[in-house]
Amino acid sequence: MNRDREKMVTFTNGWSIDLDRVPTFTLDAFEWAILDAVDQGKRVVALFGVPTGQPEVTTLYVILAQDQENYLNAARTQIEGDRFPSLTPRCPQVHLFEREIAEQFGLVPGGHPWLKPVRSHRSWTGRDAWDRSPDQPILPGVSDFYRLGGDVHEVAVGPVHAGIIEPGHFRFQCHGEQVFHLEIALGYQHRGVEQAMRGGPHPRSIHYAETLAGDSTVAHATSYCQVIESLSHCQKTARAQTLRGVSLELERLANHVGDLGALANDVGFLPTASFCGRIRGDILNMTALLCGSRFGRGMIRPGGVGFDVDQARVTALLRQLDAAEKDAAVAVDLLWETPSVMSRFEGIGPLPRQVALDLGIVGPAARASGLSRDVRQDQPCGVFRFAHIPVSVYDTGDVFARAYIRWLEILQSMRFIRENLRAIPAGACQVPVGPLTPNGLVVALNEGWRGEVCHVAITDETGRFARYKIVDPSFHNWSALAYALRDQQISDFPLCNKSFNLSYCGHDL
């Protein structure tokens, strides 16, 4: 059962390889390779289609991660015609990848238990996996939903929600307050980024990366820049890598602090809600001090970072960090010490460890369910190869665990930022990048605040992107939210939702 290790190409995060080195398996061997790998504890990082010159042939690529030994595997296979056997019944973590392949390429994964569109758009090939005619409108959220019937009633929410948040449609199967099943229909934010990346890099590419998910600007821009640097064999300086690491951790800090405030708000505990909302703003302003933008726009650039720091700026950042840390500790400790908050956090929206494993969940949601899974430790790149951040893990998988993990990570990130700002290596902050290697493949993973941000690029014979695959952590994790709602009260949905705080635009691309 060790076929994959002999045959799949092995490489590491952020290192490009010649496309020739990725072996082409028969469809049967490809599927077994994935199943064996997952049996051995590997994860499916990405599974995606690539168009070939011939319309009836599609290439499927899989990227797998071996987290204990810190390497990646890749393999590919050719699909002729419009079908391939679904792996989902035997390997649930590929369920959404297969639906995505069905939607983008019009290939039917035969035997998929719930084959619905992912983002509601026309296929890239003219083939349609659902045999819809070209003049039939494709509307998001308009499809069959899983129904229990009988006394079980449906509650539909969205796409326009009550708060200032992104659009998505939620369909609950309820009996009274109790939720039996939640189905989430997305795609409202689909704006065609993956397609637009083809043929790049061009002047807009970095801006697509920065706006894949606005709250994860640094994480996505870092992955994009690693793709460019790796394919152009550019050696960025240690200084640039440190400043990228600091920016990434500031992004995590701001969002985690904001989430703890929002969780407090969702259980009606206003002191922490209002304190954290303001502290989050202070941390965003630290990012603005670095690069002028509260979201890190312009900070991460191919070849390094767009903005350098001098001692005065470092001192100002450290001073602001100290103030934010003190304020956050006071605000957040109130949560753990208030019984009415804890009784609303504990035991709500549990995600068991095995389910998290089966669904391929990433980020704080996975760590709250007992999985020690963190790109910064498992597939380290950039500064994280030299400056380690201990992985915070909790085991109850409930709202409390997802909240508490955030607090532990806030403390770790603050320590990391402080240590690294005090010891920024000398050197240039940005070096020039050259043209990209033709016929190459690179995988760039980063631990964004929501979890693993994955960019895979394949270049053509002229060094342009033939395919640019993006996997936001939300793509893996929306199913976890749906699962966590089972047997919960529908009134706990906002709380459970916020405990995952997933991205719609990152999913919809």
Added chain:
Amino acid sequence: MFKMIAARLKQGHRTMKYPGGPAPETSDRFRGRPSIAATGCPEGCRACAGACPTGAVSVTDRVRIDLGKCLFCADCASACPAQVITFTQDHRLAVRNRQDLCLEQGQTGVPLAAALEPKLLSLFGRSLKLRQVSAGGCNACEADVNVLNTVGWDLGRFGIQFVASPRHADGLLITGPVTRNMELALEKTYAATPEPKIVIALGACAISGGPYLDHSQANNGATALLPVDLFIPGCPPHPLTILDGLLRLTGRITD
């Protein structure tokens, strides 16, 4: 209980004095309204236009920047060999007409938004309820609109609130390029808002499509679909820019 009171005392009173007092400080690297020096362009140079990711910069007889398309990335300023284009710290950017966002070489600013017409102003000036519709984009605009509801900014003190239903709203605040998949939802939300109503387009996406300009999966902003009363440019606009726009529209800032 005592801990909560102690925490409250430690956190202090944080609502800013603005607009009665000074505006909160922005970073010295903040990129506000661009400035195009009247002279200095090398003959035939088009470096700025070539560097712009969204086609916001054009060069004919003079340089123009369409702030509605501008991502404030300053790629044009970096490309300019003669420092003709620079980005100032001026956060005031909101206008009432789309064409007012076109900044011409030598022009020192844009005609900032005037207050609503007297009849609408008497209705909305002291109480404006908005329904926010997120229609594509990256959620950064939404995040910085949400910031206005934190204690530091306290938007509610101006009588401006975001409400849960379009039926309770006086208008819509739209973010995102309006993806094809959000068109119907936006139309229905607009129809459900009672007359008279206003529309605010916030961010490069909602004004022009932003980074997604001319994507087949999205419109080029809300302007293509609805009459827009206020344009707040930026990618995303700073909370101060958003607040400035809202306060101008409601007649609270007039300078």
